[in-house]
Amino acid sequence: MEKTALSRRSMLCGVLVALAVPGGLAACGSETTPPDTGTAPADGTTPGSSGPAIIAALADVPDGGGMLAGNPSNSKPLVLVRTGETVKAYDATCPHQGTAVAPPEGGVITCPNHGSTFNASDGAVTKGPATKGLTEVPVKVEAGQIILA
Numbered sequence: 001m002e003k004t005a006l007s008r009r010s011m012l013c014g015v016l017v018a019l020a021v022p023g024g025l026a027a028c029g030s031e032t033t034p035p036d037t038g039t040a041p042a043d044g045t046t047p048g049s050s051g052p053a054i055i056a057a058l059a060d061v062p063d064g065g066g067m068l069a070g071n072p073s074n075s076k077p078l079v080l081v082r083t084g085e086t087v088k089a090y091d092a093t094c095p096h097q098g099t100a101v102a103p104p105e106g107g108v109i110t111c112p113n114h115g116s117t118f119n120a121s122d123g124a125v126t127k128g129p130a131t132k133g134l135t136e137v138p139v140k141v142e143a144g145q146i147i148l149a
């Protein structure tokens with residue numbers, strides 16, 4: 001029984017990958033481990049999928065505030081900042097020593113480790129010990145979803 005299920009899955013995987021991912025037949029070498037291409041497509045899609053790389057639903061991000069979410073291209077944390085229908089995203093890795101910063105409050109993003117603060121509107125450092133700002137990650141809102149731009 002198990003052998004039949006695996007055989008069907010293997011066959012389906014080979015057909016689907018061959019259709020969807022050029023050169024992707026090697027992706028079916030493992031039944032349990034997804035393929036790791038090491039790089040994300042430049043078009044903002046998730047590797048192995050045909051749709052955009054969705055970060056979060058706009059409705060899930062508090063207006064006038066923000067939240068942390070995973071970057072679908074590399075799984076690193078992003079801090080999202082929402083102002084109405086506009087969303088900015090920054091790599092949440094603090095430039096001081098790499099701690100993930102907290103979501104914005106009152107227009108300020110704070111690192112919980114040593115207290116550096118950053119302007120939520122542009123990521124600029126406003127108080128050290130960090131000496132440089134957060135790195136912006138281009139995103140856009142489409143159909144109510146925040147996606148990589």
Ligand code: FES
Nearest residue numbers: 094096097111114
């Ligand atoms: S790691 Fe963020 S202020 Fe030190």
